[in-house]
Amino acid sequence: MKKLKFSAACLILSGSIICSSCIGSFGLWSSLKDWNNNIGNKFVNEIVFLAFHIVPVYEVAYLADVIVLNSIEFWSGSNPLADVGSVKTVKGESGEYLVQTNEDGYTITKKGEEDKPLTLIYDKEKNTWNASAEGQTFELITMNEDGTITFKQQDGTPVTVSPDLQGMISARQANSQSMFASR
Numbered sequence: 001m002k003k004l005k006f007s008a009a010c011l012i013l014s015g016s017i018i019c020s021s022c023i024g025s026f027g028l029w030s031s032l033k034d035w036n037n038n039i040g041n042k043f044v045n046e047i048v049f050l051a052f053h054i055v056p057v058y059e060v061a062y063l064a065d066v067i068v069l070n071s072i073e074f075w076s077g078s079n080p081l082a083d084v085g086s087v088k089t090v091k092g093e094s095g096e097y098l099v100q101t102n103e104d105g106y107t108i109t110k111k112g113e114e115d116k117p118l119t120l121i122y123d124k125e126k127n128t129w130n131a132s133a134e135g136q137t138f139e140l141i142t143m144n145e146d147g148t149i150t151f152k153q154q155d156g157t158p159v160t161v162s163p164d165l166q167g168m169i170s171a172r173q174a175n176s177q178s179m180f181a182s183r
Contacts, residue, residue: 024070029061105129 105121161167
């Protein structure tokens with residue numbers, strides 16, 4: 001009886017580690033659903049929806065997300081089916097910007113200035129985010145093993161901060177900028 005209780009406790013603990021509140025983005029299933037929503041009017045969408053349940057397309061996509069893709073996303077931190085190539089419009093204080101998702105980062109272009117893109121690139125080997133604009137590339141931040149972030153001040157001196165509000169305040173203080181300064 002003791003062995004059975006111990007085994008049950010181990011099974012519950014193992015399950016809690018595996019199911020540690022990461023439900024994932026369900027990229028494959030969501031892409032399939034979004035595709036179906038955009039192929040025609042509501043009658044065509046319903047016919048495709050029913051057909052994809054009779055031939056278990058939705059079920060297979062959901063199962064692939066649950067077992068494989070969401071697990072990869074949990075352990076690696078990125079979804080293998082991310083929206084690479086998608087472009088979103090973002091309104092900023094000084095105009096509208098187009099943000100394109102790339103395999104290794106983003107390309108940001110201001111509307112009207114399409115010949116001057118800014119590319120943000122993630123280097124997996126060095127664990128850094130880099131910026132590239134007008135033929136020049138420079139390192140923005142390094143993500144450290146201990147969860148902190150290191151950036152270089154204008155004079156080249158490295159500063160390490162935590163990725164939270166206190167870290168942002170420390171970074172601004174290191175650059176001698178007030179958090180409440182007017183823009």
